[in-house]
Amino acid sequence: MLKKKDLIIMSYLRQNSRQRLTSMSRKTQMPVSTIYDRIKSYEGGLIKKHTCLLDFSKLGFSTRATIMLKVNRESRDTVGEFLSHHQSINTVYKVNNGFDFMLEALFKQIKDLEDFMEMIESKFKIDDSKTYFIIDEIKRESFLSNPDTAELLSIDK
Amino acid sequence: MLTNTDLVILSHLRRNARKSLVNISKETKIPVSTIFDRLSRIENIAVKKYTSILNFSKLNHNLLINYAIKTIKEQRPELSKFLDTNPQINSVYRINNGFDMMVECVFMDLKQKEDFEDSLSRFVHDKKEFHVIEELKKEGFLTNIDGLNKQDF
Numbered sequence: 001m002l003k004k005k006d007l008i009i010m011s012y013l014r015q016n017s018r019q020r021l022t023s024m025s026r027k028t029q030m031p032v033s034t035i036y037d038r039i040k041s042y043e044g045g046l047i048k049k050h051t052c053l054l055d056f057s058k059l060g061f062s063t064r065a066t067i068m069l070k071v072n073r074e075s076r077d078t079v080g081e082f083l084s085h086h087q088s089i090n091t092v093y094k095v096n097n098g099f100d101f102m103l104e105a106l107f108k109q110i111k112d113l114e115d116f117m118e119m120i121e122s123k124f125k126i127d128d129s130k131t132y133f134i135i136d137e138i139k140r141e142s143f144l145s146n147p148d149t150a151e152l153l154s155i156d157k
Numbered sequence: 158m159l160t161n162t163d164l165v166i167l168s169h170l171r172r173n174a175r176k177s178l179v180n181i182s183k184e185t186k187i188p189v190s191t192i193f194d195r196l197s198r199i200e201n202i203a204v205k206k207y208t209s210i211l212n213f214s215k216l217n218h219n220l221l222i223n224y225a226i227k228t229i230k231e232q233r234p235e236l237s238k239f240l241d242t243n244p245q246i247n248s249v250y251r252i253n254n255g256f257d258m259m260v261e262c263v264f265m266d267l268k269q270k271e272d273f274e275d276s277l278s279r280f281v282h283d284k285k286e287f288h289v290i291e292e293l294k295k296e297g298f299l300t301n302i303d304g305l306n307k308q309d310f
Binding site for chain 1: 159167171173174175202203204205206207209210211212213215216217218223237240241244245246247248249250251252253254256258263285286287288289290291292293294295296297298299300
């Protein structure tokens, strides 16, 4: 388990990963060098990547959906590999409970999604699928984005 | 509408949001001043927030679960408020096709999950849960613009 200081740094990065170390130093009362070292030591492990979350509709991708897929056992690895490299797929999870994959997919229009589903069904043996269109985003990547909650996860409370 | 240059800058930030403008400039051959100007525009148009994607299991939170939730119309505002304030919740989307919300939660253990489900039960008419066994890709859209149809943007 991480120390409180580390969790506070993580929570500030979750809030804004592009903020300056000097700004984080002011907020946390920790030296810049400490923050730098901690971030570097967690990159590639606890920190998978620093990224920017986009408003996809502003980029013209207004059809956004969560797609559940159940695939033939033999083609599971191939499908996983295919989905991981497909440009319309933002996120892919392997899941349980009647399905194998859960995808977040982005398209310009509904027709593109239909084409994607047709393509994937012709390419692989899909046993079942379910599409949930995302109508609105209420919250995204907010776990541990509040420094106050960081305390709840630490060992040195 | 974003230009090809904007997309190149955006793809660098999607891959690493902490990358300096100087490094983006070195890798793309786009002048720093251009990147600076374009970035303000891109941020206004399309960037919701910069964040770090974490491996929650390294925080001893080994349960990542997505719930598809159906509630009754009258309880939707109360449910939204509950979901908005609960610290275990990572993401919430309004969805269709028989459910109202898709909720991604992070739990330390089964006890925490059970407690959460107990508090959630008063709003829930129907629910399906999907445990994430493995993450194959996360926030990968627009991280590599090679082969993208630029006219789409």
